[in-house]
Amino acid sequence: MPIIPKPLLLALTCCLALNLFGEPTVRPGDRIAIVGNTYADQLRIHGYLETFLLQRTQGKPVSIRNLGWGGDILTVRDRPTNFPSETSTLTEHKTDLIIACFGMGESFAGPEGQSEFEKNLKDFITSHKGKKYNGQSEVRLAMISPIAQEDLGPSTPKSVQRNRNLKSYVESMQKVCLEEGVPFTDLYEPTIYLMEDKNAPKITENGIRLNEYGYWATSRTLADSLTTPAPSWWISLDAKSGACEARGVSVGKVRTAEKEISFQVLEKSGPSLPPPVSGTIHPSLQSARDRMIVEGLVPGEYLLQVDGQNVISGSHEQWANGLPIDQSPAHKEAEAFRMTVNDKNLQFTYSWKALNQVHIVGERKKSPAGAALPEEVIRFNELAILKDAQLREARPAKTREWKLIRQ
């Protein structure tokens, strides 16, 4: 069994604690809107969380619209003049669940601003109470905390003080959410843990905004807090006996020969998305990758093939320790799926957050120059809906032929 690192465990337990009495925060078929700050906005660029949520709601998939807006704080959420109200967009999407990300911009107000922040957070929660954006049931909320601040030298001043403030803002959020019965995910603890590893890649662009690797690194924690946790694939095989244990997949028809072990793998759950960096990653995140351990191999070099495609090779010792499986056909399909998620989000962005809003809703709405734009915005939205439908198509679990071949 891989060891779940402590912070992940912490995060898991704390969100589990909030959800003990009910269903997971995200339910199959949910129509979800993500709102909030730059963290929320950039979720759409990387698509990790959304891919996870779609994988885990197979059969009755969720539909997500990202309404995040760079720099949003609870009380200042500037929009173009006459931009559609949040309520109207939430209603248009028939939203069942709002995932809200706040607290980063607010935390700059420091300890003096904290009680105000708590009040504003409560007001925010209250403002959605009893609202039926889907026309039937009261909207549910889930709250995501800000991440910690990564120390990048002169470009991230006062990191220690900033993290103290961030931590206590996150505690405030947790407190308010507990009082209001809103599921809460703490991203501060898991990110500060990752940030402390100075040998691993940086997880932020500017100290307070995750980079692609950072979004990847936190996506499983976040997905686990929002849905029933699903572990990564894990296959442990004894080359001699053919005995096998697995998680996330089921393994059958194991055949061992001198130069080759072959077996069938039924992909019961979606594969884990490969990390977006080559080379070292945080050791604690190895468990977030799919993995195969093969013990008892005759010394030598072994190549894993899945459905005839090369995936990874390693020595018998490396296989005995376990190797990450990131590039199997299932993984490539999952990456392609993530690209479709991103494209759906891009088309939605081109529609909802189109450039030249002055011509669409704003000050120059009447100007004949931009007359074509409102219609085009609708067409972009149609493209987004089309892509969304594509994402929600059934993807039956596949069985593939795996072979470990001695070189």
Next chain:
Amino acid sequence: MKTPVMKLNCFLLPILFPVLLLGQGSEGISKKNLANANLNLMENHDPAVEKENFDLLPGYEVNLFAQEPMLANPIHMTWDNRGRLWVACSWAYPQLKPGEVANDKIIILEDTDGDGRADKSTVFADGLYMPTGIELANGGCFVAQTPDVFFLKDTDGDDVADVKELPLTGFGIEDSHHSVSAWRRGPGGWIYFQEGIFLHTQVETAHGMVHNYNGGVYQYNPRTRDLRIFASVGVGNPWGHVFTKWGQSFLVDNPRVHYLSPATGNSGQRVRLNHLLSTEKQCGGDLATGTHLPEDIRGQLLTCRFKSRAIIRYEFTDSGAGFSANVLPPLISSKHPNFRPVDCKVGPDGAVYVADWYNPIINHAKHNFRDPRRDKEHGRIWRITAKDRPLAPKPKLVGAPLTDLLEHLKSPETWTRHQARLTLSELQPDAVSQALSKWVDGLDPKDPEYAHHLVEAMWACQNVERPSEKILKLVLASKDGNARSAGARIIRYWHGDLSDPVSLLAKAASDPFPRTRMEAILSAGYVPRAEAFSAALGALDLPRDKFIDLALPQTVSALEKFWRPALEKGTLAFAKPTHRAFAEEAAGIGFEKRLNDYVRKKSPTLSETNQIVDRLIPNANVRQARMIVDFLTKKQQSPEVRIALLDALAKIGRKGKFSLGQRIGPLRKLIRNQNEEVASLAIANLGIWQLKGAEKDLLSILIDPLVPPSSRKTAAVSLGQLRGGEGKNALLDLVRKGKTAERYFAIYGILETSAEEAAELAVDLFAQDSGDLDPVALIQAFNRRSNGNTVLAKALSGKTIAPAVKDKVSEYHRKSGQLSKPLERLFRPSSPKSLSSILMREDRQALASEVDRLGDPVRGELVYRRQALACASCHAIGSAGPKIGPNLVAVGTSADTAYVVEAILEPNKAIAQHYENKLITLDDGSVLMGSIIYQSDKEVIIRDSSLGGKERKAPIDKVRKIKPMPSLMPAGLADQLKTRSEFIDLAKFVSVLGKPGPYANDESPLIRKWMVSNSETDKPGEVESWRGVYSLVNGILPNDEMGKGKMIFARGFVEVQAPGRVRLKVNELAGIRLWLDDKEIQNPTSDIELSLGTRSFTFSIDQTKRKSEGLRVELIALPKSGAKFQPKGGS
């Protein structure tokens, strides 16, 4: 070109044309300006042909540096330290279509063999979506692509970006043609960029949140990733920003040019910036620098007029702490319809490189986003060199030893110094800092450029984030004030590392060089200590000017949280009692004493009075108000002082916080004052303060025909305001029994208590000819009350209005656009056939085509100038005319004819940015109407068209609501025309404005704004009444518009910025005499010495002796005379 039409042989087009017009789609895309453009040229994409059509200043030549397919649609350029040109190119402009994939590019152009032509083009990055600005730093390239700013970097040496980071996101997306753009690395290594009107920005950075709305200038430190607002100024389309040799900022914000530095304080509040010049829209640009360009052009701003296809030049002249500016003839201009300069930069060889967007149509506001003529295939870079002058040597910077790089800081080439700093910024900071310290020790203090070398060393330190107190002190001790001003600027960045920043500030704040004082004041605002405030006040001991006066309040406000508590505790020390007095005044301390001193004065000055009333109005108590009342009549005071005091008293009284009791005596003494305004204000105060016993006085004034109408009107209003209704009975009595004039006035009073009643009474009045009475003023009075116009319209509905009243009111509407729609309809003169409605029913394209083919601009200009049409009472053409409507100087180059036709017929369809008419209702129920020209979190300022474009202010906290109104440009304008062909001519005239030819924007220093008089005297000094007339576009003041008479005087004014000799170029000398100010110039064509300030040229004209159609006067600066001047324009 994608459209099949465009691919047809141009000879076929005239035949096909009518067919095409009929077959046009519902989008209303206009193809007509093919008809009057040079069709051959528009379809001829041969660069050689484009080149033939350039006009250059004498002594310059142009060659093609790069063209498609090396690049297309260039937006912005920057140079790297290897002498390669980086160009941001956008195919996606103006907006991606559904289904398209964004693939805009950053392209690197290189001239490897030094022949002045690019021979290598590399795609550094693709997949972008409208990159609006690029700048190099940190070994890579920052790219603005709103809402994002990317950082792209090549790490493996193939010149293709393989790293893409997102340093910033959250910039405004509302209008891509002025989203974050015109990037430029400043001397200290910060990168500067701008954003325009309508945009909302909110950016999360590790240094804090940055919020901005409605435009401003940013600065971003690529090393510390600190994003700040450099200048919080409301700018519309800020498309260019340059730095002088000494680090001063000029901003191109079309159509204006600003001196930006004084607006860069730390108050965090909006700063209202007055422009140096307002001309025509332009973007990008650079200062002309380096040894290759001739001396006479150096230091001038070169910026791109994409509408009229020219690179224009501006010269700047020191003026106190700031500058004044003049516009000069273009460096290059083109008749080719597709030449669209959008950026120009001096290159490593000293030549001027011009990015040519190459497109028959340009920005997206005036042309349809989906206009098929948008060119997506072409783009050019032109290179302008001075003939027979050596090119600048191209330095080797990459990989050069540190000592060589430092020597390059001495280069006379701005390009080289800039790139040397950029190169240094990427070396090891401590090594650079140590080397710089040694380098300055080795500089020769006798070198004439010594001060500048020190400044360069200081900037180099800033580029590696290593503050050097030693170098800063050398800079601040320099003999050159420009250097000291650069030193004073840097204190705002370095104060945390300086041993005693406050004493450095104190010294700089009392520097003999005014710009150093201004910079010290601004920097003080960034030093978070009360003492920094006292230090800045050293500037009070020396003369102040408008630039220093713009800077000072920003710092007062920035540091208030530090100085106020210290001042109140008594712990803050001041160098002089006058400084303490200033601080106390800013803090509102000691006002009581100052007021006591003030009322003991015999004859206080207006500025003393203004200082008192500014403080008094917001916080006056009853005792202070009474002191002012008593003071009004006590001493012999100037009318101006009395007016200021009475006005303040009225403002205090309107708040209704307390009563003056029986203090009527002093005011009563003034109600028949010989100064009309004093009298009127005194009368107004009687009503505002509801003073008992005023009825009789007010009534006697109201019915006295010898009293000026303004006073009578005010008396009626005051009567209406009196408590208890006694005044109202008298007013109603007058309406019933009085003479027509009295009835008119009485209604003003009744309006005070009941708009409905007043409206009912006005109905009867409007049924009769008003004679010489003014129904417009009465309409205005209704307009000024919230709902007043609705009530009036309701009362008038279905009633008869006398034709003469209709004429007066509708003419007012044409000039001001102030009538509500229902009122406009009620007062519209009935005409059997409305030309407007006939024209509106016609096919817009066919009409536009008729304008293009048959319109006569000469006749059109005369129609335009006709009083009854009132075009010229709102619009200026170039420097001549008021600012109420958009300047029409180059409208023909950006708007097609259909747009012009539409704008005249249906002004509400597309209202130009900044000219939206707004109705602002204030807490007290009064209203303001006009276009908002400035808005901050404190106040809003509008330009009121009913007052000839006068600015009116309202505090934001008093504004109840702001409501959009119909365009100020009235509909139904065409009804004032006699014939359909007059309309065709008028539209033609407007549609050719700015196009090459007789209606091009001619910015030669011509006198275009004249005061004329036909007095019987023969000396201009004795002329009594003048009236304003503008010259025609061709510069001629027409004889017909000078009036009749034996002797006519025409006077123009010239603002002289630098004295020197000039000569006048007069179209015809017969029958004229000339005076410069009061002195007659015997020979009008002799050399004339102009001294600093405003000078007047007055001509007497004997029309019987003249053959020409009018008078045209141009000023010519004599070579080397040093004279700099600008004829005065405006309204």
